[in-house]
Amino acid sequence: MSFSSWPELADVIEHKRFEIALKHVKDGSRDPSFDDESLQKSFFSQCPQLNLLSVTSCSVSRISTEIQLCTNLTSIAFSHNKLTDLPDVFGSLKKLKFLDVSHNELTALPASLKTLTKLESLIVNNNKLTIQGIPELSALGQLHVFDVSHNNLAALPPTLDSTKISSIDAANNCLTELPDEFEKLAGVLRELRLNDNKMQELPTVVGKMHRLKVLDLSNNEFRDTRFQRLTNDKRSKVPAVLNYVEKNGRKKNNEKTETTAVEPEKVDPAESAVLVRTNDEQLVVTRHKSVSEVRPYLVCCVLNNVDLSDGDNFKKFIQVQTKLHASLCENRTTAAVGTHRMGSFQLPVTFMALPRQDLYIRALNKKTSVSGNELMESLLRDAELARKRSKRSTIDPLYRYLHIVRDDPVLACLVDAQQVVISLPPITNSDPTKLTVDTTSIWVEVSSAQSLEICKKVMDELVVESLKIFPGLAIDQVRVVDGANHISIYPDKNDLPGVALNRVKSSGNENV
Template sequence: MKNYPGILSPDSRLLMKWPEISLVAREKRCELTLNSIPVHNRKPSINDEELQNQIFAVNKSLNYIELAGLNITLLHQCIGKASKLKKLILYNNSLTHIPEEIGGLKELVFLDISMNKIEELPNTLGTLSCLTTLLLANNNITSLPDISGLVSLQHLDVSHNQLTDFPTLFCYQSKLQTLILNSNKIKSIPSEIDALSGILKTIDVSDNEITDLPFVFCNFSKLKTLNLTNNKFSDQRFNKLVQSPRHKTSMLIEYLKKRAPNKCAENKKLPLGTDVTAANDSASDSRIITIDVQLTKEVAEIRPYIASCIFKNCSLTAEKIKHLLNIQNKLHSTICCDRTIASIGTHDCSNIQPPLTYAAVNPDLLMITPIHHHKKISGREFVSTLGNEAELSRELVKRNVVSDIYKYIYLIQRLPLYPCLIDAKDLVISLPPVTNCDETKLQEDTKDIFVEVTSTASESKCVEIMDLFVKEVVEQKCLTNLIIEQIKITKDTGSLLVAYPSKNNLQLSGITIKREKTIVEV
């Protein structure tokens, strides 16, 4: 047998019969990969300790070692002698213990020991100052050692373990960007996580037992992904939002901002469910409504434009409600061209749970309680029923003319998806241009009115119609001393779609405009 220098000792003749090792030795490679076939099933066979002694102790030149799916049960102390290692992959084995000697791998940048049976990690793991990625998923780990020495760590995955406490021993000026802790038994997230607010981009704590979220998450300016599904949040509205498949991280953060006192940083230890009304008397005035408008290809072909605002502190009577609806109907017949170009919707804000989503939904899945109805029906059933009623109406009057809502159903009847506005409780509040829902209809005790204009024509047409609607409401003295709160609609890229009213809108006397109060996301 030829003596291959560098990787193996002259006495390792058995190992040299393994093709992977023979190739590394023959070509003096710095990478070794052994996987799939357990060590004891190889020909010739060799025990774990002898294999590791030859690979780790003698072969100083290796910088990449992957031993995966070999059913290795023990990582031996000789691992500490592989001082040049930069990447060590030991996933999908049967390891129960990691020796202290792993702290000797001072140049290690990537460590994967996921899919093993490890219960405890050595303290020396926290001294690997070059480590950028640490993968510990699918083990039986109950706690982490002090990892404040991992000054280069950017990605940490401890998912599918037995953690009960959220790890907090991160280094000062940490570089951590991704933290994966899903499928553990974590009950709370401490406010100390604020130390990572300027760097973390991804946090996954789904499938845990978390009941509250600290308001410090309001400060996480770079956070792109926050997965909180399948927890036990005491705030049921927040829990509903978390579970919604349409939610986005920005929507969760905006909800927190709505619930938080004026300065999140001053209230780090307040959990999500805390009543902050006393701490912030002006909370109702700075209420945040978030609308997520998903401009998919289908939506763009159906009804892609929207503008919104809020009429604040309205004093309604039955006569004023009738007057307001008459103004809407007049505009529907004129500038909206019988709703073929645009439609207007008005809603009682108190019955809407922000954030809102403007989307296109399968008509069989869209469930709505149409206005003046008392039970939910699917969008398809609603439109079909209206169509049948329209035909019956034509026959009764013996004219090819229908009235009211019947004449609008053709606008969506043949669409593959129906446009709709949905709140955080999955309440469909409108199905434009046909109907609003009964739950948000205006009542005499309505104080704040959410107004939406949707269109198939253009964003400028939405703004033009909204301008005219406000003008008519004011000039006809339907609502006096009107306060209008601006809503910003932005795309998920962060770019602004529309802010209404902008500084160029509503040059009218007798109204007050509040801007920068409400943020809406598309």
């Protein structure tokens, strides 16, 4: 089989690479198309080492069953295509952790999905799925993210009971109610989006989901008009909605209708709220026009009162970033998180794009500064040498994301006041600014080429998870500006829904 029309595939085969990312290949622009059975069969049979397979916006209408030969796959993305079904061969892909087949024309998911016991993210939004087309999901014990929004579901899968699931998005469906079995998720669910459905009431178990930080119930058909107004009011806080549901929701058959009132513990709101300092003139990022066409979206903040001297805290904080990169960030293809030790770089910071040959950075865990070109080449070279030595898929972590920007002539970067590059998203941070055990304040950045919304969504989740690790956490607000225009302010008044914030004006130079 010739791959002359597909040099990307030929390169993966020749160099035994572990990732392939195709995007925006127009229908009819190559012969044969990616739909060709012989093409897919030949490619998959020669690439059993693949870890990541991403084919997005390429007008693909079928996936060959030969994909089952790629048993090392951990991430599969076929979003924004024309798929009407998926091959029922997922039983062979035991290592799969991430599956995104959103924005297709699927009416059902294959039964073999239920065997993916390591799956962490299942993204199937914007299809034509019905409840009859979703297999049993009870075995997916590692599932963190389930996005089934914009489909034709009349109900949620009753077997969705992962003990680790943190996010369910079932917006824009035909849901009329939630099952009482939803109670299984009360202790783990952090985000629940059920807006734009046809629900008339909710079970009281939803009111007991006190770990929820994001809850959207707007645009439903609740019979309780007061509750309808509450859910449609964007100013409503999550605790208020949960409290109303717990008191007025649909009760289970064995649930008492009357409860003994308990006097709540009185807490000073200012003491329980997270301190947010605003208006620090040093905490402003200038977005240069050069980055506007490359990676225009950026959200930043500073986390204070952090204690990383406890090794367990350090590990948990890194795990939060890792999980976000695998789930909401879709393996850094939609967004990327960067963290830096405050005091290790000079404020203020500029967000810009530089030609690869003009950009120099001392990448994470590297001893010397190199140009963007040299970094790309060395990562490719080191990964190939490591592969030949070990004959397995253990490669430099930086290399795993190289395919996202490998062909870009200019790269987005954050530069400090001394013109030192401290971040090269989505590839790496700089080694001199990395976190250490004595770090007490962390600069956090989330950047994206797609949208500001995903940046804020990722940052919200990171902050919420950080609050669990660092109970005394305080936040410094950071503004991103382009001339006189504000690009982003975080946290702003609409950020961190469900988290009480106590805003005070900064005295000025704490973080210089």
